[in-house]
Amino acid sequence: MTTLKLGRRALMTAAVAALSFGAPAFADGHKVLDKVHFLIPGGAGGGWDGTARGTGEALTGAGLVGTASYENMSGGGGGKAIGFLIENADSSHDTLMVNSTPIVIRSLTGVFPHNFRDLTLVSGTIGDYAAIVVGKDSPLNSMGDLIAAFDADPSKTAIGGGSVPGGMDHLVAAMVMEAAGKDALGVKYIPYDAGGKAMAALLSGEIAALSTGFSEAVDLAAAGEVKIIGVTADERVSAAPDAQTMKEQGIDTSFVNWRGFFAAPGLPEDKLTMYQDAIAKMYDTPEWEEVRARNGWVNIHNSGDDFQAFLEEQEKAIGDLMKKLGFL
Amino acid sequence: MLEGLLIGLQTALSIQNLLMVIAGCLIGTFIGMLPGLGPMSIIAIMIPVAISMGDPSAALILLAGVYYGAIFGGSTSSILLNAPGVAGTVASSFDGYPMARQGKAGKALTIAAISSFAGGTIGAILLMIFAPALSSVALLFHSSEYFALMVVGLSAIAAFAGTGQVAKAMLMTVLGLIMATVGEGALFNLPRFTMGIMDLQSGFGFITLAMAMFALPEALFLVLKKKEMSGDSGEISELRISGAEAKAIAPVIGRQSLQGFFIGVLPGAGATIASFLGYAVERNIATKEEQDEFGKGAIKGLAAPETANNAACTGSFVPLLTLGIPGSGTTAILLGALIALNVTPGPRLMIDEPQVFWAVIMSMFIGNLVLLVLNLPLIPYIAKVLSVPRNYLIPFILFFTLMGAYIGQNNATELLILVAFGVCATALKFADYPLAPLLIGFILGGMMEDNFARSMQLYDGVAFIWERPMTLGLLVLAVILVLLPSFRARRAKLRAQGVADGD
Numbered sequence: 001m002t003t004l005k006l007g008r009r010a011l012m013t014a015a016v017a018a019l020s021f022g023a024p025a026f027a028d029g030h031k032v033l034d035k036v037h038f039l040i041p042g043g044a045g046g047g048w049d050g051t052a053r054g055t056g057e058a059l060t061g062a063g064l065v066g067t068a069s070y071e072n073m074s075g076g077g078g079g080k081a082i083g084f085l086i087e088n089a090d091s092s093h094d095t096l097m098v099n100s101t102p103i104v105i106r107s108l109t110g111v112f113p114h115n116f117r118d119l120t121l122v123s124g125t126i127g128d129y130a131a132i133v134v135g136k137d138s139p140l141n142s143m144g145d146l147i148a149a150f151d152a153d154p155s156k157t158a159i160g161g162g163s164v165p166g167g168m169d170h171l172v173a174a175m176v177m178e179a180a181g182k183d184a185l186g187v188k189y190i191p192y193d194a195g196g197k198a199m200a201a202l203l204s205g206e207i208a209a210l211s212t213g214f215s216e217a218v219d220l221a222a223a224g225e226v227k228i229i230g231v232t233a234d235e236r237v238s239a240a241p242d243a244q245t246m247k248e249q250g251i252d253t254s255f256v257n258w259r260g261f262f263a264a265p266g267l268p269e270d271k272l273t274m275y276q277d278a279i280a281k282m283y284d285t286p287e288w289e290e291v292r293a294r295n296g297w298v299n300i301h302n303s304g305d306d307f308q309a310f311l312e313e314q315e316k317a318i319g320d321l322m323k324k325l326g327f328l
Numbered sequence: 329m330l331e332g333l334l335i336g337l338q339t340a341l342s343i344q345n346l347l348m349v350i351a352g353c354l355i356g357t358f359i360g361m362l363p364g365l366g367p368m369s370i371i372a373i374m375i376p377v378a379i380s381m382g383d384p385s386a387a388l389i390l391l392a393g394v395y396y397g398a399i400f401g402g403s404t405s406s407i408l409l410n411a412p413g414v415a416g417t418v419a420s421s422f423d424g425y426p427m428a429r430q431g432k433a434g435k436a437l438t439i440a441a442i443s444s445f446a447g448g449t450i451g452a453i454l455l456m457i458f459a460p461a462l463s464s465v466a467l468l469f470h471s472s473e474y475f476a477l478m479v480v481g482l483s484a485i486a487a488f489a490g491t492g493q494v495a496k497a498m499l500m501t502v503l504g505l506i507m508a509t510v511g512e513g514a515l516f517n518l519p520r521f522t523m524g525i526m527d528l529q530s531g532f533g534f535i536t537l538a539m540a541m542f543a544l545p546e547a548l549f550l551v552l553k554k555k556e557m558s559g560d561s562g563e564i565s566e567l568r569i570s571g572a573e574a575k576a577i578a579p580v581i582g583r584q585s586l587q588g589f590f591i592g593v594l595p596g597a598g599a600t601i602a603s604f605l606g607y608a609v610e611r612n613i614a615t616k617e618e619q620d621e622f623g624k625g626a627i628k629g630l631a632a633p634e635t636a637n638n639a640a641c642t643g644s645f646v647p648l649l650t651l652g653i654p655g656s657g658t659t660a661i662l663l664g665a666l667i668a669l670n671v672t673p674g675p676r677l678m679i680d681e682p683q684v685f686w687a688v689i690m691s692m693f694i695g696n697l698v699l700l701v702l703n704l705p706l707i708p709y710i711a712k713v714l715s716v717p718r719n720y721l722i723p724f725i726l727f728f729t730l731m732g733a734y735i736g737q738n739n740a741t742e743l744l745i746l747v748a749f750g751v752c753a754t755a756l757k758f759a760d761y762p763l764a765p766l767l768i769g770f771i772l773g774g775m776m777e778d779n780f781a782r783s784m785q786l787y788d789g790v791a792f793i794w795e796r797p798m799t800l801g802l803l804v805l806a807v808i809l810v811l812l813p814s815f816r817a818r819r820a821k822l823r824a825q826g827v828a829d830g831d
Contacts, residue, residue, distance in 0.1 A: 049664075072372075074530065077512065080739075083526050111512075111519075112526070158786055164512070190471075190782050196647075196654040196663075200595045203651065204467035206786065219667070223652050223674035 032278040034066045039097040041081035042074045047128070047213055051259045052098040054291040055125065055279075061287035064278045077164070078102060079112025086118055089264035093271055096122060100259040101168055104315050108322060109166055116311050120267040123279045124260035124302035124310060126292070129214035129233040130172040131243070132159070133226040135203050143230045143249045146209055147180050150187070158188040160198050160207035165189055166327040171318070172232065172255055173211040174325050176246060179253035184325050202226070213257060215239070215296040232256075239296035258300055258314075260307065276303050333456075336686025339385045340694055348386055349393040349691060353699045356397020361710075363405045363539065363732035366414035367398035368657045375665050384669040385687035391662060392691040396448060396699050399599075399641060403440045403634060408433060408713055409725050411543035413732060415534055415771050416599035416637040419607045421542060422764060423622065423629030430625055433711040438569055438704065439627055440634045443581055445700040447635035450585035451592070451642030452692040460678065462593050463650035469594050472792035475779035476802035477594070478772045481601045483608055483809035485765040497765045500756075504769020505776075507532060513777065527741040536733045536742045537749065537770055541763045543729040544750030547722050549757060569627070577631040580610055588636030592643025598656045599637040599644070600771055606636030612812055616820065642692060649673050649685060 036059065038052040049072065056068035073081040078099065085097050097119070107115035134140045140149060150157045161169025170191070174184035190207055192198035202210045203225065210226070214233070218240050220226040228243035232255040236245060246253050263275065282288045283299060292299065302310045322328045339345065352374075359370050374394050378387035399416070406412040407424035420440065427436040469477070485501045510521045511531030522528035569577075584606045591602040610632035611622045622629045647653040652674035654660035666673055671684055678685050703710075716724070733746045753763055783792045792799055 077529070079526060079529055084739075112529075155788060188785065190785055192782075193778060196595060196660060200467065200647070200651075200653050201471070203653075204470055206470045219672070220652075223672050224676055225652060225674055 030063060030281070031066060032064050032281065033274055035094060036065050036068050036275075036278075037092075037095045038068060038070045039081050039085060039092075039095050040070060040072045041078035041097065041099065042072065047216070047259070048078075048098045048100065050295060051100075051126065051297075052096075054295060054297075055098075055261075055282070058282055058285060058288040058291045059278060062282060062285035064281055064285070077106050077111045079106070079114070082112060082114050082119070085262070085264050086114060089266050092264040093267060096261045096263055096275065098259060099262055101257045101314070101318075102163070104311060104318055105166070105168060105171065105322075108315065108319050108328065116262070118265060120263040120265055120272060121304065121307045121311070122261040122263050122272065122275050123304070124258045124300060124307045125279060126260075126297040127256040127258045127300040128297060129231050129237065130168075130211065130255050130257060131214045131217035131228050131232070132173070132176065132209050132211055132230045133202070133217045133220065133228050134209050135205070136225055136227060138208070138227065140208065140229060141227065142244065143176070143180070143246065143251055146229060147177075147182065149208060150177070150182060154186050155188060157208045158190050158206075159209045159211055160190045160192055160201055161211040162192055162198050164191050166322070167191075168257060169211040171321065171325075171327075175253055175255060175321060176230065176232070176251055178325070179246070180251045199225070217243075218296045237296070237298075239293075256298070256300065258302075258310070259297075260302070272304075279303070332682055332686045333690075335683050336688075336690035339683055339687040340389060340690035345386055345389050345687075345691075346694070348390040349694050349698055350702070352390045352393020352395075353397040353695060353702055356394040356399075357401040357404075357699070357703065358397075360398035360401020360413070361404045362401075363409070363411040363413040363535070363543065363728050365398075365732070365735065366402060366535075366658075367395050368414075368661060369735075370394055370398045371658060371661050371665075375661065375668075378665060379668050382669075384666070384671045384681075384684050387665065387669055388662075388684065388688050389691040389695075391665060392688065393695045393698070395641070395658065395662075396444075396638075396692075396695045399638060400441065400444055400699055400703065403444065404437065404710060405728075407436045407440060407630075408711070409543060409728070410546045411725065411729060411732065412538050413535065414599075415538075416603055416640075417633075418538060418542075418600070418764070418767055418771070419603040419633035420630060420637075422607065422633075423624070423626050424634075425542075425546075426623070426625035427627075427630065428711075428714060432625065433714050434707055435569055435627075436630060437707045437711055439577065439630050441700055441703050441707065442569075443577070443584075443631045443634035444638045445696050446581045447585050447588060447638035448642055448696040449693060450582075451589045451639040452689060452696070454586075454589050454639075455642055455645055455692070456689050459646050459650055462646045465590075466593050466595055466647040466651065466653070468798070469597075470783070470796065471779045471786065472783040472796050472799040473802060474594070474597065475776055475783055476799045476806070477591075477597055477601060478776035478779065480802055480806040480809065481604045481608075481772050482768065482776070483806045485768055493760075493762060496761050500761055500763065500765040501769040504766040504771075505773040507537070507766075508770050508773025508777065513781070525741075527739060527745075531774065532745065532770070533733070533742055534771065536746050538767060539729045539733050540746050540749035541753050541767050543725060544746065545754040545757045545763065547725045547729070548750070548754045550718060550722055552754075573627055577627055580628050580631045581635045584610070584632050584635035585639045588639030589643040591636070592640030593646045595644075595647045595653050597640075599640040602636040602640035602643075603633035604768060604772075606632040608809060612809060616816070645688070645692075649677055649688065 038056055040048050040052045042048045052070060059065040060068050073084060081097060085092055103116055106112060140146050159173045163169040170189045173187055173189055177187050178184040192201060198210055201207050214231055217228050221228050221240060228240060230246045230249060231237060231243050233245050234254050356370055359365050371391055371394055374391060378390050381387050402413045402417045403420045406417040406421040407428050410421050410425040412418045412421050424436045485497050510528055512519050512529060519529050588602040588606055591597050610628055611619055614628060644656050644659050648659045648663060654663045663673060671681060730743055733742045794800055
């Protein structure tokens with residue numbers, strides 16, 4: 001009899017919980033969502049992975065979301081996860097997919113047939129600048145040194161990166177050299193399929209410099225392995241106050257790799273509002289501030305229509321650059 | 329160093345940490361036995377648990393236990409079911425599975441456990457002594473040397489060509505290389521040979537192909553050729569290894585611990601290359617009679633890759649701990665876990681947090697020891713899997729094969745690919761084509777192409793072959809490894825005809 005009672009009570013609690021789903025009726029008062037499933041289009045340990053897990057950590061830590069689960073689905077340069085989300089749209093209302101600038105670049109180059117317009121835009125949340133780094137024992141100490149080495153022998157001054165040719169790391173390297181008045185197409189770009197291999201290549205002297213994300217560069221510099229010789233920010237970033245910006249060194253260029261979240265197409269309006277609400281509230285929590293500071297991210301919050309406008313603008317800017325550089 | 333050892337022992341031998349390592353080994357072994365769940369996925373599953381413990385040493389000790397357990401568990405499915413779950417244990421099935429079919433499953437598992445233990449332990453000793461000195465060795469290799477190393481790895485197929493199937497083995501290798509080109513190439517931002525199918529964009533999955541080449545044809549073969557089944561009733565006739573056998577595999581273990589460890593140190597090579605090379609090298613230096621045994625259940629052919637892949641796993645900790653460079657998918661995940669625990673691997677780890685460094689090393693010793701102690705008594709029970717009647721065992725194998733291919737990618741298309749390739753592979757097996765070279769070609773093909781393409785770009789052509797002496801040396805070694813068996817075979821044939829060649 002007792003078990004039956006317990007069972008009924010549990011059932012009733014569950015029913016009440018289901019009814020009040022999403023409403024601020026919980027004890028902690030500010031829970032917006034019960035659960036979020038993060039779909040990560042790349043492998044564990046990458047930038048997307050860190051963003052999704054960091055965001056999930058802040059959301060659950062601050063009590064805005066009950067539980068967060070994560071799924072890594074790499075393949076097709078992220079296209080597989082996008083395809084999966086579109087194919088399984090009806091059963092994926094709990095899913096948030098993390099993505100970033102490459103979704104724009106890769107739909108321009110046609111790596112995958114979809115683009116951001118095929119998904120429900122939730123929010124752009126953070127940005128990460130790009131950086132050019134050299135090994136700790138490298139004779140190069142500034143962008144000027146790198147450009148001088150490039151002028152002296154372009155074929156021996158290769159720049160490596162973790163993306164395919166025409167991908168973000170390559171675009172940043174080309175953009176910087178273009179802004180420095182050099183022939184961007186003459187830059188020898190060597191792609192590595194994983195960050196670890198690119199680092200090994202940099203330290204072994206196979207490549208002269210590495211184009212990478214700023215937060216990753218800060219970690220590597222903190223471990224004493226690399227020197228950051230240029231950051232694509234407008235002003236120096238507090239996470240690495242000694243790292244010079246490109247603009248300081250007379251290279252007039254800046255670049256931010258945004259990261260944000262997308263949901264399945266046809267997501268019900270109320271659910272979308274809940275996601276956007278949870279993310280908007282997240283910025284004021286100490287939990288988020290801790291995650292953000294630890295990773296050196298920059299808050300760039302674009303929700304809904306703003307996000308759409310931002311993406312369209314970036315699509316145009318990158319498209320123009322790629323055409324100019326001959327990638328399209 | 330003695331001081332460091334004591335710090336490590338003190339940390340590792342606390343009751344909590346000992347429980348961690350035992351739990352890790354058990355979890356790793358049992359999940360690792362399921363084909364499709366390799367060390368990488370199991371560690372990824374365990375990371376949240378490890379991180380929530382908060383203490384970096386305890387977390388690492390747990391993860392190291394899981395890691396070693398998973399590798400051992402992976403060999404179990406290779407040996408018993410011919411279903412390698414990770415690339416590093418493919419070579420273990422070459423001789424391990426034939427042994428199991430001959431009723432020597434218990435012996436095969438014992439050899440695997442002892443070889444793994446020895447490889448891991450000797451690797452850990454080498455790591456302890458040479459880690460700081462070896463960090464520079466890890467950086468000696470450029471893309472061109474990795475390319476050459478993959479070519480040496482490919483020469484492992486010569487081991488299958490020795491049985492008078494040179495043309496067939498070559499053909500299957502080339503087929504494997506061709507299959508590796510499906511999907512996006514690293515240097516060309518374009519999908520190749522995908523026929524517009526999104527699921528092929530990142531190429532064929534390793535697990536899918538491994539299951540299609542090994543496990544599925546094996547199960548189908550058993551169904552289609554019922555009569556041959558009378559040979560192995562599932563009786564486990566031999567369990568212990570004899571003194572003579574121990575003597576035979578001891579030098580193999582010694583050599584492969586060293587070779588495997590040094591290959592593991594290179595961030596772009598890892599356990600897979602180490603196991604293939606270990607197999608190829610041991611076969612080439614074995615005597616003629618022993619060579620004929622390779623591929624048919626040779627104890628040396630099992631001990632070599634098992635030792636080498638464990639030593640290489642340990643070796644891969646050198647670039648991780650001293651340079652912060654993950655050399656494999658698994659160490660990349662471990663690196664992520666370390667960073668989440670606020671430990672930054674790199675040159676300063678040994679200075680800033682010696683207790684973590686030494687705790688990792690001690691956990692390797694303890695992990696390996698615990699694994700051996702836990703698993704040796706369990707082997708007769710694990711081997712019992714094979715005494716399950718065939719008509720129950722085969723559906724069981726098929727189920728795990730399909731499940732393994734599915735959970736790896738969470739993609740139902742993998743199942744269609746698996747079944748299609750499995751049927752083709754069964755046809756090839758009936759026609760007596762060796763399937764292992766295809767898988768070796770596939771595994772090495774992708775890495776070989778990436779490194780070749782990078783070298784071509786860095787040197788504006790193939791100049792790297794003669795401009796880098798180490799590349800040239802490795803390529804020459806590969807040619808020797810390929811030619812040596814056929815030269816030996818030819819000499820033996822001539823000698824048999826009475827045309828003695830001087831010796």
